[in-house]
Amino acid sequence: MDTTTNAVAENTNIALTWLSNNLGRIIFFIVALAIIWAIERIICKALRTALDKSNIPSASIFVNCARILIWFVWLLIVLKPVFGVEPTTLVTALGVSGIALSFGLKDTISNIIGGFGLMAGKVVQPGDQITVSGYSGIVKDVTWRNTIVISRDGNEFWIPNSVLNTAGLTKMTEANEAFITVPFTARGDRDLEATARTIEQATTAATADIRLEGRPCQVRYTGFSPYGAEGNVVIFAKPGLIPSVVRNQVARAMNGLDCLVLDGAASVEAPKTAGAASITER
Numbered sequence: 001m002d003t004t005t006n007a008v009a010e011n012t013n014i015a016l017t018w019l020s021n022n023l024g025r026i027i028f029f030i031v032a033l034a035i036i037w038a039i040e041r042i043i044c045k046a047l048r049t050a051l052d053k054s055n056i057p058s059a060s061i062f063v064n065c066a067r068i069l070i071w072f073v074w075l076l077i078v079l080k081p082v083f084g085v086e087p088t089t090l091v092t093a094l095g096v097s098g099i100a101l102s103f104g105l106k107d108t109i110s111n112i113i114g115g116f117g118l119m120a121g122k123v124v125q126p127g128d129q130i131t132v133s134g135y136s137g138i139v140k141d142v143t144w145r146n147t148i149v150i151s152r153d154g155n156e157f158w159i160p161n162s163v164l165n166t167a168g169l170t171k172m173t174e175a176n177e178a179f180i181t182v183p184f185t186a187r188g189d190r191d192l193e194a195t196a197r198t199i200e201q202a203t204t205a206a207t208a209d210i211r212l213e214g215r216p217c218q219v220r221y222t223g224f225s226p227y228g229a230e231g232n233v234v235i236f237a238k239p240g241l242i243p244s245v246v247r248n249q250v251a252r253a254m255n256g257l258d259c260l261v262l263d264g265a266a267s268v269e270a271p272k273t274a275g276a277a278s279i280t281e282r
Helices: 002-053 059-082 087-105 107-121 161-166 192-204 243-254 264-281
Strands: 130-131 135-142 148-152 156-160 169-172 179-187 218-225 228-236
Touching: 002 059, 059 087, 059 107, 059 135, 107 135, 107 148, 107 156, 107 161, 148 161, 156 161, 179 192, 179 243, 192 218, 192 228, 192 243, 228 243, 243 264
Parallel strands: none
Antiparallel strands: 130 135, 130 169, 135 148, 148 156, 179 228, 218 228
């Protein structure tokens, strides 16, 4: 029992001695941490405000890089007073290890440099509607590694910045981004112009709440098949609408129109049956 008590007392004395010897360093560390945290918040907030008011696109890559620089400066400040390490030692170590790290982190470095290139050159900015490497949507943000693109389906695509610098990139207009098609087959025994007007009137009236203002539905013929004339209804959907929802509403509007082929097999079989009957009569 005495042995246990002595051990506890000894450990307590060691802890108190260490705390007494390092109290100044601990206080300095906490004060420096609080000050740098406040400075980081103020500078990042001011930087965001400045970016919003300037022609420079307001992307998180600038704020994040400023945040990293602030905390690096804080580390250099506390190294000597708290840890007893000369800042030059850390800088030298980083310089030596930087060569090795550059090989292991070459993709990350490429993405960071690519992100700065995209933003500085105003190639891509938040709010742009783009298509790149098969991904389409609106640019949400450009981070230090990726460009975040949100599709109409609500999916987020995290595309590496290096890809945007090397792959072909298309900036879409509002109309092209909103472009959605619904295929149909028109009866071959009807006037195609009259059929197009009928479809346009029906779909335009039924989709007034989901179309871009001033953009009525359009009918475009693409060719012919054994069932009739093939075509597409073109609708320019409002932002944020899922393509499947738009196509569903257009298809419902076209359902029941007598100018459309709704059962291709029946439309082909009917003439064959009639032809066979005429041969039998002969």
